[in-house]
Amino acid sequence: MIVNTQTLLERFLSSTGVSTDTRKIQAGNLFFALKGPNFNANAMAAEAIEKGAQYAIIDDADYLAGERTLLVEDGLLALQALATAYRQTLTIPIVGLTGSNGKTTTKELIFSVLSQKYHCFATSGNLNNHIGVPLSVLSIKKEHEIAVIEMGANKQGDIKELVDIAQPTHGLITNIGKAHLEGFGGIEGVRKGKGELFDFLQASKGVTFLPQQSGVIQEMFSERGMQNAVYSNEAMPTTLVEAKPMVRYALASGEIIDSHLPGIYNFENIQLAIAVGKFFSLSDEQCNTGISTYIPNNHRSQFIKIGSNQVLMDAYNANPSSMSAAISHFAETEGNPKLVILGDMFELGESSAEEHAALGKLLAGLSFEKVLLVGQHMQHALIHLPSAYYFPDKFGLHTWLQDHPIQDSFLLVKGSRGIQLESVLAFLENSK
Incomplete structure (x- = not known):
C-alpha cells in the first residue's frame, strides 16, 4: 500500500x-x-x-x-512533498536567496550575522538543489528561530520548484551574471530564472533585500510592481575603505571594520548581510561582529599560506562574471610576483568559446608574471595569450609544477567545481 x-x-x-x-x-x-x-x-x-x-x-x-x-x-517527489508539508508547520522567518555569484558566501555572512542574536539555521555547504533544499528544510528544528535557505539553479523553473518547497518569507538575489548559460539559454534566461524568487515573494507579499549597486535586480523588483524593499546600504550606512586584499569598511561614526573577504564584490555581499541583520533588529555592533568574525573556507575566496607562497584559493566555482571579477581584483591587489592558475568554466554551452576567448583578452591587458590555463575550454583563451602556459588537464599542470617549483609568489587559483583545481595546493606546498 x-x-x-x-x-x-x-x-x-x-x-x-x-x-x-x-x-x-x-x-x-x-x-x-x-x-x-x-x-x-x-x-x-x-x-x-x-x-x-x-x-x-x-x-x-x-x-x-x-x-x-x-x-x-x-x-x-515524496521527499519534496514531505519537506513542503513540514515547512507549512513552521512559523519562523525563512530568508531565501539565490544569484549567479556569491550566494553561498552571502548565505554564510547572513548566518554569521543573525547568529549573534538568534538560534539560526542555514543551508549546509551548497545543498541548494532539488534534493538539497528539501533536506535543508527538513533539518530545521523546533529550537531554530530563523532560517536561511540557499537556492541554486541550472535552468528556468528550478527556482520556482525550490521556492514552492521552502516558501521563503524574505528573500534576495545577489546578482545576475553569466552562470549556467547553457541551461538558462542566455543571460535573459538567467534573469527570468532567478526572478522566480521575486515572483514568489510578490505573490506572498514577502520582504525583498535589494543590493544597492545592482540596477538589474532593482529593475526586476520594480517591473513586478513589488513594494516591500529593504536596500542594502540604508539600514546601516557603510563606506568601502579598501578591498585590496581584504574588504575594510567605515561606519558613519568613522570606526573601521575589517573583514576576511577580498574584493569589492564581497563588499556588496557584506552590505546585504548587514541589511538582513538590521531588519531583524540586530544592533550595529552585532552586525559588525558577525561580519568581522566570518572566515571563509571550502576554497571560496580563501587566503592560504603554502610554503613560501600566498594563495587566493577560489576554486569552488567559476563563470564569466565571477572569473573576471576575481581576476580584476587580484590584478589590483598588492603582491609580486603574481601568477594566475585558471581552469575551465563549465556549462556555458554555445557561448563557451566566446567567453573563454574574452577571458584571454582580459588577461592580456594585465601584467601577471605567469598565466597557467587548464582544461579543454581554456584553449580558446590562447588566441590572446601566446605566452601563456596551457595544459589540457590538471595532471599536466601537476607535472609542470613539480618540474618548475614556484616560490615567494602570490597566486590566484580559480576554476569550475568539476575541474577541482584545489589539487594544485599539494604541488605548491612542495615548491620550496
Missing part, C-alpha cells in the same frame, strides 16, 4: 531526521531511497534499517521488507 504525505509527516515528526545516504544513517532516521542514473538506493533499504533507520521509504515494491519499509510512488 502506498503511503501518503500526511503519513510521512507523522513518521518524520517522531523521527530523528532524514537521510539519503546509508553511510550517514543515524538511529531513528527516515531513509529515503533515491534513484539516479547510476544507482538505485532501493537496494539499500534493508541496510539502512539494519544501521538504525526507523523507516526506509522506497518506490520499488520489490524491496518491501516488513512494516519498516514504506512504499511511495516516487522517492524524490
Whole structure:
C-alpha cells in the first residue's frame, strides 16, 4: 500500500531526521531511497534499517521488507512533498536567496550575522538543489528561530520548484551574471530564472533585500510592481575603505571594520548581510561582529599560506562574471610576483568559446608574471595569450609544477567545481 504525505509527516515528526545516504544513517532516521542514473538506493533499504533507520521509504515494491519499509510512488517527489508539508508547520522567518555569484558566501555572512542574536539555521555547504533544499528544510528544528535557505539553479523553473518547497518569507538575489548559460539559454534566461524568487515573494507579499549597486535586480523588483524593499546600504550606512586584499569598511561614526573577504564584490555581499541583520533588529555592533568574525573556507575566496607562497584559493566555482571579477581584483591587489592558475568554466554551452576567448583578452591587458590555463575550454583563451602556459588537464599542470617549483609568489587559483583545481595546493606546498 502506498503511503501518503500526511503519513510521512507523522513518521518524520517522531523521527530523528532524514537521510539519503546509508553511510550517514543515524538511529531513528527516515531513509529515503533515491534513484539516479547510476544507482538505485532501493537496494539499500534493508541496510539502512539494519544501521538504525526507523523507516526506509522506497518506490520499488520489490524491496518491501516488513512494516519498516514504506512504499511511495516516487522517492524524490515524496521527499519534496514531505519537506513542503513540514515547512507549512513552521512559523519562523525563512530568508531565501539565490544569484549567479556569491550566494553561498552571502548565505554564510547572513548566518554569521543573525547568529549573534538568534538560534539560526542555514543551508549546509551548497545543498541548494532539488534534493538539497528539501533536506535543508527538513533539518530545521523546533529550537531554530530563523532560517536561511540557499537556492541554486541550472535552468528556468528550478527556482520556482525550490521556492514552492521552502516558501521563503524574505528573500534576495545577489546578482545576475553569466552562470549556467547553457541551461538558462542566455543571460535573459538567467534573469527570468532567478526572478522566480521575486515572483514568489510578490505573490506572498514577502520582504525583498535589494543590493544597492545592482540596477538589474532593482529593475526586476520594480517591473513586478513589488513594494516591500529593504536596500542594502540604508539600514546601516557603510563606506568601502579598501578591498585590496581584504574588504575594510567605515561606519558613519568613522570606526573601521575589517573583514576576511577580498574584493569589492564581497563588499556588496557584506552590505546585504548587514541589511538582513538590521531588519531583524540586530544592533550595529552585532552586525559588525558577525561580519568581522566570518572566515571563509571550502576554497571560496580563501587566503592560504603554502610554503613560501600566498594563495587566493577560489576554486569552488567559476563563470564569466565571477572569473573576471576575481581576476580584476587580484590584478589590483598588492603582491609580486603574481601568477594566475585558471581552469575551465563549465556549462556555458554555445557561448563557451566566446567567453573563454574574452577571458584571454582580459588577461592580456594585465601584467601577471605567469598565466597557467587548464582544461579543454581554456584553449580558446590562447588566441590572446601566446605566452601563456596551457595544459589540457590538471595532471599536466601537476607535472609542470613539480618540474618548475614556484616560490615567494602570490597566486590566484580559480576554476569550475568539476575541474577541482584545489589539487594544485599539494604541488605548491612542495615548491620550496
